[in-house]
Amino acid sequence: MVLSRLADGVMRSAENVSDTVNGLFFEPVIRLGVTGLARSGKTVFITSLVANLLNSGRMPHLLAAKEGRIDAAFLQPQPDDTVPRFDYEAHLSALSSSTPTWPDSTRAISELRVSLRVRPKGLLAGLQGPRTIHIDIVDYPGEWLLDLALLDLSYGEWSSQVLDRIADRSQAKEYLARVQNTDPEAKLDEPVAQALAADFAGYLNAARDDGFYDCTPGRFLLPGDLAGSPVLTFAPLPKGGTAPRKSLIREMERRYKAYKSQVVKPFFRDHFSRIDRQVVLVDVLGAIHNGPRAVEDMRGAMTEILSSFRPGRNAFLSKLVLGKRVEKILFAATKADHLHHAQHPQMTAIMEALTRDARDKARFAGAQTSALSIAALRATTEDTMTHDGAPLNVVRGTLLDSGKQAAFYPGDLPKDPNHLLGAARDGAEVWLDQDYQVMRFSPARLSLNPGDGPPHIWMDRAAQFLIGDRL
Numbered sequence: 281m282v283l284s285r286l287a288d289g290v291m292r293s294a295e296n297v298s299d300t301v302n303g304l305f306f307e308p309v310i311r312l313g314v315t316g317l318a319r320s321g322k323t324v325f326i327t328s329l330v331a332n333l334l335n336s337g338r339m340p341h342l343l344a345a346k347e348g349r350i351d352a353a354f355l356q357p358q359p360d361d362t363v364p365r366f367d368y369e370a371h372l373s374a375l376s377s378s379t380p381t382w383p384d385s386t387r388a389i390s391e392l393r394v395s396l397r398v399r400p401k402g403l404l405a406g407l408q409g410p411r412t413i414h415i416d417i418v419d420y421p422g423e424w425l426l427d428l429a430l431l432d433l434s435y436g437e438w439s440s441q442v443l444d445r446i447a448d449r450s451q452a453k454e455y456l457a458r459v460q461n462t463d464p465e466a467k468l469d470e471p472v473a474q475a476l477a478a479d480f481a482g483y484l485n486a487a488r489d490d491g492f493y494d495c496t497p498g499r500f501l502l503p504g505d506l507a508g509s510p511v512l513t514f515a516p517l518p519k520g521g522t523a524p525r526k527s528l529i530r531e532m533e534r535r536y537k538a539y540k541s542q543v544v545k546p547f548f549r550d551h552f553s554r555i556d557r558q559v560v561l562v563d564v565l566g567a568i569h570n571g572p573r574a575v576e577d578m579r580g581a582m583t584e585i586l587s588s589f590r591p592g593r594n595a596f597l598s599k600l601v602l603g604k605r606v607e608k609i610l611f612a613a614t615k616a617d618h619l620h621h622a623q624h625p626q627m628t629a630i631m632e633a634l635t636r637d638a639r640d641k642a643r644f645a646g647a648q649t650s651a652l653s654i655a656a657l658r659a660t661t662e663d664t665m666t667h668d669g670a671p672l673n674v675v676r677g678t679l680l681d682s683g684k685q686a687a688f689y690p691g692d693l694p695k696d697p698n699h700l701l702g703a704a705r706d707g708a709e710v711w712l713d714q715d716y717q718v719m720r721f722s723p724a725r726l727s728l729n730p731g732d733g734p735p736h737i738w739m740d741r742a743a744q745f746l747i748g749d750r751l
């Protein structure tokens with residue numbers, strides 16, 4: 281007895297020693313989440329961020345780079361063996377080939393580790409050698425965060441909310457017609473369940489393509505290896521009386537629960553809860569171009585997405601993160617190279633206003649937040665032309681569709697963002713004073729000087745906010 285306790289004691293102190301020794305070699309890890317709705321610019325953002333960390337000549341606002349303290353930057357195998365690796369090399373080679381193209385749509389989770397060897401600054405500079413800091417970048421679809429709301433809803437509540445919301449949407453016609461012709465209390469017939477799920481997924485995809493952002497369950501849009509499995513073979517049905525056992529609606533309810541416990545919860549547990557810093561990318565110009573309804577819809581989706589960063593909101597999430605907080609959240613309006621820089625402050629103001637409610641709450645929860653307009657990969661140059669006798673600030677680039685060079689003026693963003701957001705909130709059908717255009721530009725051909733990464737707008741500021749304090 282005494283002996284074993286003694287042995288136990290020895291073991292413990294040995295463990296402690298090895299902890300301290302490990303501590304000396306401790307290499308800090310920052311887990312940086314990158315998210316945003318479909319096509320918001322996640323893949324291009326990560327590719328450009330990594331390329332500009334590996335070659336930091338164009339990162340003067342990242343202080344460690346400016347001070348020349350980054351001795352080396354290199355890619356390493358990531359720590360999570362079961363998450364697909366972010367295909368950095370393929371995305372970079374698409375962007376930097378002699379006929380550059382934008383990378384393919386990804387829409388699933390992936391991860392990449394960039395390690396930096398950084399010399400300490402100030403007093404420590406002479407005393408300590410360089411340290412290695414690992415940055416684990418995790419790319420995941422913003423739509424997956426929208427699924428958090430499902431955790432608080434029973435199948436009945438979810439169904440009635442969805443059916444209400446889609447009642448007048450043209451994209452849902454087919455699905456609603458099928459629901460009309462289905463008896464939810466009939467005995468489960470698998471082909472009927474599959475047809476309902478297929479039509480519901482069809483509706484979600486059509487709605488997403490038409491600019492709606494409230495398209496959950498998120499995994500219906502990108503099933504990946506879950507395609508055809510029961511967790512993705514359900515759909516909302518109207519509630520009748522008490523449904524008999526083995527009925528269609530009972531099985532739908534069971535699968536909805538399975539989706540929550542086997543798809544939604546594992547994502548939050550294994551990925552989301554481990555994030556230290558987060559950037560949320562928003563295609564603000566794209567939404568403005570799609571009109572007031574799209575802007576209002578996006579504001580709703582952003583509020584929903586950002587509520588995930590307020591752990592108190594959801595019992596499951598609070599338990600999961602146990603007081604661990606995302607320390608910093610950056611809201612970045614992407615593709616700012618569509619605008620002359622004279623209009624960037626207006627774009628940032630719209631971004632700030634779009635996320636105001638959510639940001640106030642995140643700040644309350646202890647996270648530091650900031651908003652910025654960025655272009656991960658600058659595809660245009662700026663110019664000033666004369667239009668009706670007055671100077672007009674434009675951008676020039678190669679149009680994606682025609683391959684032609686064009687000068688482009690997207691419209692005048694208002695100084696006061698509430699002019700846009702107010703109209704959107706009040707349910708306006710079209711913008712009153714302005715028509716906003718969006719063009720898609722091809723990425724410009726790169727010819728980089730040694731030590732320079734790809735051209736961008738304010739990626740260095742984004743990096744300074746997200747990781748600069750730890751370098």
Ligand SMILES: Nc1nc2c(ncn2[C@@H]2O[C@H](COP(=O)(O)OP(=O)(O)OP(=O)(O)O)[C@@H](O)[C@H]2O)c(=O)[nH]1
Binds near residue numbers: 320321324720
């Ligand atoms: N001009 C310009 N266009 C950009 C920029 N970043 C992204 N884009 C455009 O936006 C599209 C989507 O960018 P991605 O990075 O693939 O977006 P994503 O969020 O990864 O998209 P999914 O993987 O489909 O969710 C690109 O194909 C480009 O057309 C940018 O910095 N400048």
Ligand SMILES: [Mg+2]
Binds near residue numbers: 385
């Ligand atoms: Mg992507």
